[in-house]
Amino acid sequence: MRSRLLNGSRAMVIASAHGLAPFIDRLALRSVLSPGEQDALLALPFDAITIGARRNVTRLGEISSHASFVATGLVGRFGQTASGQRQLTGIHLSGDMADLLSVVRPTGVGALLALTETTILRVPHRALRAAAAQFPAIAEAFWRHCAVDTATLMQWLLNIGRGDAVGRLGHLMCEMAMRFGGEREYRLQFDLPLTQEQLADATGITPVHVNRSLRRLRELKLMTICRKRVDIHDWDGLVSLSGFDPDYLALDIGNRPKVRLLSA
Amino acid sequence: MRSRLLNGSRAMVIASAHGLAPFIDRLALRSVLSPGEQDALLALPFDAITIGARRNVTRLGEISSHASFVATGLVGRFGQTASGQRQLTGIHLSGDMADLLSVVRPTGVGALLALTETTILRVPHRALRAAAAQFPAIAEAFWRHCAVDTATLMQWLLNIGRGDAVGRLGHLMCEMAMRFGGEREYRLQFDLPLTQEQLADATGITPVHVNRSLRRLRELKLMTICRKRVDIHDWDGLVSLSGFDPDYLALDIGNRPKVRLLSA
DNA sequence: CGAATCATTGAATGGGCTCAAGGGACGTGG
DNA sequence: CCACGTCCCTTGAGCCCATTCAATGATTCG
Structure with missing residues (x-):
């Protein structure tokens, strides 16, 4: 725990000097990176762009040559049916590398949409590949970062495939509470600047039913959303209603030994 | 194309001598592996086990130390709600490494269920890690293998979140037709030994509604399932009905240059 | 202050679910 | 070889959750 805190504050200090420091911090949450490996990540080139709310970061079917790190803001990944209906397949908070998967799969994994005004740091695939090729532990950390994303997708699939509307929304809110809170904590209040239409796209229901x-969640005294601010009144009740189990987020690594596998 | 065919038949020859040869063949579909790297993969230790239909390969929440390669049979990955409702999050055909993800994420990614009698080759994580650490291209191939799985999950989420029951089933059948067919082909007839209850778990609906x-699909003259055998009568119609686009399966790599990224 | 977007609510419709019963297919044992 | 039990498939009836269509307030922003 203590080393985590130190590590965290160190990253904060660097953050002012280098925008990708929070990315290293995120990776270090689940993987061990040596100082040399961290330096290699800090040496990654990038350029920053600002994208307005409701605008695409990447388009459907586009072949990308960069990965998009969310420095500030909120980004949604979505797929679309032929008739134009959208389904969010993930929500990326600041600190997430939104499409790290595109390094090995440059196409066919959905498009990215800025849900709020967002600052994106674009990191060339070429540079990410080089770092992964040079340091097996970096390749492993990237792979694991994607693995958490995959585990989240499975949970969403379970939630949407087998939950009712209230449960789906509750589950999403539990996940957001955990992810906004960070390691081993959850927040009972947080800003979630999504419209009800976007919540509908995330949960696979219609805006009206959202x-x-x-x-209904308000009537059950579990939580309220007022002016884009989520207020969870009964965490246990919400967890129970939605069948939420935070394991899949891999946020509780603090009390387990972190793993370092790919070192030769 | 030609080299693919040669490669394929070569793998077939090896297959009789080494059970993991089809795994290399599968990886080689999307990643470039040198002879040395292929040898390293062939040197992986494993032990074979046979599992009866309807029995678990791995259990929910279990921490695994092996990855499970499907030598013969059909395996489903699933999640489960507190009330015991299941949702399949993927179907693995013979030739798939079912839970390669567990190498970097040993827990929390669902359980594996043998849908038919299945032969599993269990490969120790330790050996897979060592191979990935020694050969960056192997790490990349593993990562990409997981990436295709992830892309499939996104497609399932779109399908289940935004499709109706008929479309969901049609989409699943299109995917199976492509995957049973292999590279750049699809099969209009194939055996799919799933019960309607399992199809329900895959598509997020109830068995009765399956x-x-x-x-309905029969009445529309699109396809029939008779005695566990799928017969697609109108491929274009089924594709159109279900909004199927095979891009996400990354099976059409034959006419693109394969990529080899992580080589230093 | 006006315009556009978003949230809220009602009424009617419909797709999918639940409950329930009957019919096949298949394996097992007599 | 047939009888029997067990799954599994099939179909019906009624209900309910979610959708659709539509209208009215609330917010936000230029």
């Missing part, structure tokens, strides 16, 4: 389901 | 939806 509204009714949020009212 | 039955009605299959009848």
